[in-house]
Structures are given as C-alpha cells and as structure tokens.
Amino acid sequence: MHFTADPEERFPAFVNYAQRDTEVLLVERLRAESRITLLVEHRLTAVEQDHDLVRAQVESPAGPLQVEAAYVVGCDGAGSTVRSHLGFGFEGRSYDIRFLLCDVRAHKPAIAERRLHFDPPFNRGRTVLVHPAPDSVWHIDWQVGSDPIDVAEERASGRVDERVRAVLGDPPYDLLWLTTYSFRSLKAPRMRIGRAFLAGDAAHVYSPYGARGLNSGLADADNLAWRLALVLTGAVEPTVLGGYDREREPTARDNLAITDTTARFMAPPSRRLRWRRDAVLAASRLVPSVRRLVNSGRFYEPARYGPARTDGPCESERSSRTICPRGCPHRLVLYCARNESAQDLRARLAGVST
Numbered sequence: 001m002h003f004t005a006d007p008e009e010r011f012p013a014f015v016n017y018a019q020r021d022t023e024v025l026l027v028e029r030l031r032a033e034s035r036i037t038l039l040v041e042h043r044l045t046a047v048e049q050d051h052d053l054v055r056a057q058v059e060s061p062a063g064p065l066q067v068e069a070a071y072v073v074g075c076d077g078a079g080s081t082v083r084s085h086l087g088f089g090f091e092g093r094s095y096d097i098r099f100l101l102c103d104v105r106a107h108k109p110a111i112a113e114r115r116l117h118f119d120p121p122f123n124r125g126r127t128v129l130v131h132p133a134p135d136s137v138w139h140i141d142w143q144v145g146s147d148p149i150d151v152a153e154e155r156a157s158g159r160v161d162e163r164v165r166a167v168l169g170d171p172p173y174d175l176l177w178l179t180t181y182s183f184r185s186l187k188a189p190r191m192r193i194g195r196a197f198l199a200g201d202a203a204h205v206y207s208p209y210g211a212r213g214l215n216s217g218l219a220d221a222d223n224l225a226w227r228l229a230l231v232l233t234g235a236v237e238p239t240v241l242g243g244y245d246r247e248r249e250p251t252a253r254d255n256l257a258i259t260d261t262t263a264r265f266m267a268p269p270s271r272r273l274r275w276r277r278d279a280v281l282a283a284s285r286l287v288p289s290v291r292r293l294v295n296s297g298r299f300y301e302p303a304r305y306g307p308a309r310t311d312g313p314c315e316s317e318r319s320s321r322t323i324c325p326r327g328c329p330h331r332l333v334l335y336c337a338r339n340e341s342a343q344d345l346r347a348r349l350a351g352v353s354t
C-alpha cells in the first residue's frame with residue numbers, strides 16, 4: 001500500500017486505517033500467492049521440534065492431521081499454542097484497568113478532531129479518548145471500572161447512548177461495534193527457539209496506545225519472511241535466521257516500554273502516578289514547555305536496527321553490512337546502518353547486484 005505525500009506538508013498525513021480492512025487486504029494477498037496454501041478451520045493443538053523438523057498436530061474439518069515442516073512461525077495471538085508448547089515464556093504485567101470501546105458512524109458530530117479527555121464531567125476521574133476514522137466513523141474509548149462489563153446490558157440500559165451523546169452531541173448515529181478490553185504488557189523473552197519463531201501478539205502484547213500492536217506484528221512478519229524465503233530456496237545459510245531475534249526482540253522491548261509508559265499516564269494505576277499525571281496536565285495549561293510531558297502515545301515508527309552483523313558463510317566477502325549467499329558471486333545488501341539516510345541507502349543499493 002502506498003500513501004501519497006503532500007510536498008507542501010512537513011509531515012505525512014495521519015492515517016487511521018481499520019484493522020479489519022488491513023486484514024482483508026492481507027488475506028487477499030495470501031490467496032493470490034500460488035506458493036501458499038491457506039487452511040482455514042484448522043486448529044493447531046500441539047507442536048514439537050527436534051534438530052531436523054517441526055511436527056504439528058492439527059484439528060481439521062476432516063479429522064486430526066500431523067504436519068511436518070522445516071520451520072513453524074507462531075502468529076497465533078496472545079494465547080499462542082506455539083509459544084506455550086515450545087517453552088518461550090511470556091513475561092510482564094496485566095493492569096486492573098478496563099476500557100469500553102465503540103465505533104459509531106455519525107455525520108456532523110459536535111467535534112471534528114481527535115480528542116483526549118482527562119477527568120471530563122461525563123466520565124469523572126477517568127479518561128475518554130475520541131479518534132476520527134474514515135467514512136465518518138468515530139472510535140470512542142471510555143475508561144470504566146476494573147470489574148468486567150456486560151456489554152449487552154450496557155447497551156440495553158441506554159448507558160452507551162448517554163456516553164455517545166456526551167461526546168458527539170445530538171446527531172443521529174449508528175453503533176457499529178462495542179467491546180471491552182483491559183491492558184496487558186507482556187513479552188516472550190525470545191522470539192526464536194530452534195526451528196520455531198513467534199510473531200505478532202504471540203510474541204508481545206502492548207497496551208493499545210501508539211498503535212504498535214498490529215503494526216509491529218506486520219514488521220515482525222516482514223523481517224522474518226525474507227529470511228525464511230532465502231533459507232528455504234537455499235540462497236543463504238540458516239544462520240541468517242538468527243538476525244530475526246536479534247532485531248525484533250529488542251524492538252519489542254522498546255515498544256513495550258513506550259506503550260507501558262503511555263498507559264501509566266493515560267490511566268494511572270496508582271495514586272502516586274495519578275497525582276503526577278494530574279500535576280503535569282495542570283502545569284501544561286500554564287507552561288508550554290511542560291506540554292511535552294503529556295504522554296498521549298508515541299505513534300508507531302519503523303524500527304532502527306543497529307549495524308548489521310554478517311551472517312553469511314563467505315569469509316572473503318564479509319563486511320559489516322553484507323550477507324553473502326552461497327557460492328557468492330553476488331552480494332545481497334540487506335540492512336542499513338542506524339545513521340544511514342534513505343538517500344544514502346538508495347545510492348549504495350544502486351551499485352549492488354543481487
């Protein structure tokens with residue numbers, strides 16, 4: 001997907017693109033790829049690995065199956081079967097803080113922009129977040145009590161309508177989606193063990209601030225896919241797979257720290273953090289320089305990896321930024337160093353044959 005940039009603007013546009021639409025595009029792309037077999041209604045129930053192979057037990061509509069493969073990638077979400085069966089672990093914390101989230105389609109609402117309300121009159125002591133999305137859709141998040149919420153009851157009682165009206169005013173609206181969620185900040189200490197890899201929520205679960213969940217899952221897949229493709233076609237040695245954990249695990253650690261800090265500002269879990277947050281908000285109204293401490297989320301940005309390590313087998317071709325395919329007359333430049341600009345990278349790639 002390409003987004004056009006307006007040369008008059010200093011920054012690219014802020015784009016809210018719904019996850020369900022992103023997933024439809026991804027599945028369409030998978031179906032169009034002749035080398036991929038997509039098995040729906042199949043559930044992984046167990047997986048094990050040895051030095052040479054991965055063996056998976058799968059429940060299918062036609063009965064149980066055993067699948068043998070060279071590698072397995074667990075993209076099976078926060079409750080990952082791959083993660084639990086292969087001993088990756090999952091560490092971090094869950095917060096006792098709950099949000100009620102809805103999507104509504106409303107024309108001409110009383111507001112026209114993204115708003116974050118701290119302690120508003122219509123949700124005293126708590127937070128309300130309002131994001132515009134394409135097609136006149138608004139995402140509204142209300143911080144609610146820590147007890148589980150009965151979504152159907154909340155809707156039937158008219159409380160959802162009261163909440164929506166307090167934010168959007170009087171225009172007619174359609175309620176498209178209503179759900180609840182609570183925060184978790186969890187991460188597997190490793191993203192690769194032997195022939196098994198984790199990607200997406202199977203490897204890391206962040207609080208939603210900063211839009212780093214799905215975005216970083218896609219970046220995991222992007223980082224791993226080319227490595228597996230080159231190894232499976234015999235172009236490079238399997239050692240290149242080691243770079244996945246080396247690059248993506250520290251990125252997940254950074255994402256976790258960033259989203260955790262924002263979560264603690266948006267919905268402080270203790271009196272001390274609440275006091276500090278409120279002091280920052282109060283001071284920021286008077287002192288502009290304090291506004292940078294208002295942490296409403298640092299949006300997802302591409303990871304910056306350190307200088308690449310050479311994973312290839314060819315000693316003669318080793319350099320800090322190249323991986324040498326088997327048999328080498330060609331070199332494949334795969335990384336850019338931390339301080340390298342896109343322009344420098346393009347200039348360097350222009351002289352490289354792959």
Ligand SMILES: Cc1cc2nc3c(=O)[nH]c(=O)nc-3n(C[C@H](O)[C@H](O)[C@H](O)COP(=O)(O)OP(=O)(O)OC[C@H]3O[C@@H](n4cnc5c(N)ncnc54)[C@H](O)[C@@H]3O)c2cc1C
Pocket residue numbers: 019042043044045075076077078079080081101181199200201202208210211212213214215216217
């Ligand atoms: C309120 C909220 C707002 C969010 N907002 C954003 C945002 O703005 N931007 C963003 O980037 N992220 C956001 N996220 C995070 C994002 O939704 C997740 O990070 C993303 O869905 C993770 O994708 P995934 O494919 O790794 O896991 P999942 O979406 O959990 O998908 C896992 C898949 O694996 C399947 N599966 C599970 N177990 C098995 C099994 N045993 N066998 C076969 N299949 C199995 C499941 O059926 C599912 O299809 C938000 C999350 C929440 C809760």
